[in-house]
Amino acid sequence: xxxxxxxxxxxxxxxxxETAIGIGRHIANSLPLPDxxxxxxxxxxxxxxxxxxxxxxxxxxxxYVNGHKVHEHVLKSGDEINVGxxxxxxxxxxxxxxxxxxxxxxxxxxxxxxxxxxxxxACVTVFAPAELDCLVSDWLDRKxxxxxxxxxxxxxxxxxxxxxxxxTCRGDLCTAALAFLEARMGAQRAAVFAxxxxxxxxxxxxxxxxxxxxxxxRKFTAHKDILRVVLDARKAVYCTGCxxxxxxxxxxKRNETYGLQSFVxxxxxxxxxxxxFLYLDQPAGAPRYxxxxxxxxxITASLLGKCIHWYQVGKSRNPE
Numbered sequence: 508x509x510x511x512x513x514x515x516x517x518x519x520x521x522x523x524x525e526t527a528i529g530i531g532r533h534i535a536n537s538l539p540l541p542d543x544x545x546x547x548x549x550x551x552x553x554x555x556x557x558x559x560x561x562x563x564x565x566x567x568x569x570x571y572v573n574g575h576k577v578h579e580h581v582l583k584s585g586d587e588i589n590v591g592x593x594x595x596x597x598x599x600x601x602x603x604x605x606x607x608x609x610x611x612x613x614x615x616x617x618x619x620x621x622x623x624x625x626x627x628x629a630c631v632t633v634f635a636p637a638e639l640d641c642l643v644s645d646w647l648d649r650k651x652x653x654x655x656x657x658x659x660x661x662x663x664x665x666x667x668x669x670x671x672x673x674x675t676c677r678g679d680l681c682t683a684a685l686a687f688l689e690a691r692m693g694a695q696r697a698a699v700f701a702x703x704x705x706x707x708x709x710x711x712x713x714x715x716x717x718x719x720x721x722x723x724x725r726k727f728t729a730h731k732d733i734l735r736v737v738l739d740a741r742k743a744v745y746c747t748g749c750x751x752x753x754x755x756x757x758x759x760k761r762n763e764t765y766g767l768q769s770f771v772x773x774x775x776x777x778x779x780x781x782x783x784f785l786y787l788d789q790p791a792g793a794p795r796y797x798x799x800x801x802x803x804x805x806i807t808a809s810l811l812g813k814c815i816h817w818y819q820v821g822k823s824r825n826p827e
Contacts, residue, residue: 509559511552512626515593517541520753521626526638527553528631530590531564534732535740537631539754544568544591552582552597559597561588574610627753633736633744636774639805646802663691664806671814680818681713684785684811692771692800694787695720696727699775699811701783702738712783720790724765729772729786730758737772737784743808745771745801750791766791773804777812785811 513520518541528537531549540549546566552559562579563570571589572580582588587610588595634642667687674680681699689697698714709728716725729737732755736744749755749767758767770788774781785808789795 509598511538511588512596512599513538513540513593514595514626515540515542518593518753519626520629523628523630524552525631527551529564530595531566533735533740534754535633535736535742535744537633540590540593541753542591542593545593546591549590555581558582561597566590627751629753632746632752632754633740633742634801635742636776636805636809639743639802643802643806660691660803663687664810667807668810671810677815677818678712680814681811682715684807685713685715685787688785688787688804688807689715692787692796692803693789693794695790695793696724697785697787698727699783699785700728709783721765729770730755730767732758733770733772733786737774737786741774741776741781743771743773743801743805745769745796745798745804747795747797768793769795771796771801771804773801773808775808775812775815777809777816780812780816782812782815784808 508523508525511520511522511524513522522538524537529548529551530536530538530540530545531547532540532542532545533547536548546564546568548564549566550564550570551562553562554560559582560579561570561572561577561582563577568591569576570580571577572582573587574589580586582597584598585600586597588597667684670683671680674683685694685697685699688694694715695717696715699712700709701712702709716727728734733744736742746752746755747769749759749769768789768791770786772784772786774784776782785804787796787804
C-alpha cells in the first residue's frame with residue numbers, strides 16, 4: 508500500500524491509501540492539510556497503469572516535485588512533493604530518515620518545522636458515495652471479502668427493506684433506521700438531519716439519545732467540520748478516535764461533558780436527489796466505529812434514501 512509522509516508546521520502524518528485521493532485545505536479531501544498556503548482542492552494523486560500520478564487541480568501556489576513545478580507527474584519512491592508550505596514524501600524506503608530526502612528547494616520549508624517529529628499513522632476516512640458503491644459491489648461479488656457484509660447482516664438489511672412500507676411518515680422511517688443501526692453498531696447519540704434548500708438550517712427528522720448522555724448534550728447537531736463534509740461535499744466520513752486523528756482532534760474539546768470519541772456521518776440520497784444525512788457518535792470509553800460501521804451506515808442510508816424518495820413520489824401523486 509503506497510504512503511505519503513506528510514510534514515508541515517501543524518501536521519506530521521504517515522498517510523496510507525489505495526485509490527485516488529484528494530489533497531487540499533478543505534476537510535472533505537482525503538488528505539486535508541491545515542496550511543493557509545494550500546488551496547481548498549489543491550492536487551490529486553491517482554493510480555494509472557500500475558503507477559501513481561500527482562495532478563495539480565489548478566492550485567494557487569502550484570505543485571512541486573523534487574523542486575520542479577509540475578502539472579502532472581508520475582511519482583517514484585522517495586519523491587518529495589511540495590504543496591504550499593507542506594512537504595510530502597511519496598512511498599519513501601523503509602527506515603529512511605525523511606530529512607535525507609529533502610531537496611534544496613524543500614529544505615527552506617524543512618528548517619521551519621519542529622526537529623523532533625513523530626509521524627502518526629492515518630488513512631482515508633472520507634469517501635464519495637460512488638467510491639463506497641464500488642467497494643460494496645466488490646465485496647458482494649468477491650466471496651473472500653464478504654465477511655465485511657456477513658450473511659446475517661444481509662438478512663437484517665433485507666428485513667429492514669421489507670418492513671419499510673409499514674411506516675407512514677419520514678420520521679417513523681428514519682427512527683426505525685436509527686434503531687436498526689443502534690442495535691448493530693451501538694450509539695450514544697444518533698440522528699437523521701434534513702437541510703433546507705439553501706442548507707442554512709437543519710431539521711431533525713429522527714433522534715435517538717441514550718439515557719447515559721447528560722441533559723445538556725441531548726439536543727445536538729454535528730460539529731461544523733463534519734457538516735462541511737456531509738453537507739458541503741456530500742461525502743461519507745467516519746472517525747475511529749477523535750483525540751488521535753489529526754483531522755478531528757479539535758472536536759474533542761467542543762464539549763467537555765460529553766467527550767466525543769468516535770462518529771459516523773453518511774449522506775442520504777437517491778437518483779441524484781439529496782435528502783440530508785445520518786449521524787451517529789460515541790463518547791470516550793464507548794466502543795469505537797470502524798470501517799465496517801461506515802459500510803453498515805452507508806447501506807442503511809442508501810436504503811433510507813430510496814424509501815424517502817418513493818414516499819415523496821407517492822405523496823405528490825396522492826395529495827391529502
